Amino acid sequence: MKNLIEVKGLTKKYGNVEALKGVNLELTSGKIVGLLGPNGSGKTTIIKILTGLLKQYEGEVLIDGNPISNLSKGLISYLPDQIYFEKWMKITDVVKYFSDMYGDFNQERFNILMEKFKIQDRTYIKKLSKGNQEKLQLALILSRDAKIYIFDEPIGGVDPVVREIILDTILNNHNKDALIILSTHQIYDVEELFDEVIFLKYGEVVLHKPTKEVVEEYNMNLNEAFKEVFRNAF
Secondary structure (H helix, E strand, O other): OOOOEEEEEEEEEOEEEEEEEEEEEEEEEOOEEEEOOOOOOOHHHHHHHHOOOOOOOOEEEOOOOEEOHHHHOEEEEEEEEOOOOOOOOOOHHHHHHHHHHHHEEEEHHHHHHHHHHHOOOOOOHOOOOOHHHHHHHHHHHHOOOEEEEEEEEOOOOHHHHHHHHHHHHHOOOOOOOOOOEEEEEOHHHOHHHOOOOEEOOOOOEEEEEEHHHHHHOOOHHHHHHHHHHHOOOO
């Protein structure tokens, strides 16, 4: 397996507050990785650095062996925790943007996902419900044949039925050789999804292991192991 992400001594400060404190990570292709921690643990800060949205930090970050650049951004398909397109836009406008912007965009896969999500009215984004807007964004992200997929809280604030659809879609509609990073604080919903997990607290990596090892070591499910680790973390 090839390292697609290497992070060495990553530190990020907001004024006097250290959001990340010397984070070291190696993440390989073909894995689904859970980036887990409570709100404020540093998950979104790591994601914004990996995706090039935050440029000022200390340490080294390599994407597929190279520093973060426009090239590395093209390797990552990123689903933020908020809807990022304008609601006045037509769906065809967004699809054209993705098709023009990313050479790995798969129109056929997008059409299949839209059928799966049962999104009938494909004219204006503003006519879609919030749930369908989120599904549209997910369809766009998963329609790329990217090397790395990053999902920031994709199941936050959605009902259980939509949550199940989202997780099933992520699991079954990505490039199988890719690296998937899924950030969440709702561990009980997703623990069977992960090949390995990263526990973050106050900007530090408390644990990074294969999920199976964590469950066996603590003799409990991932959600309970997470609670146990955090009780004894500091």
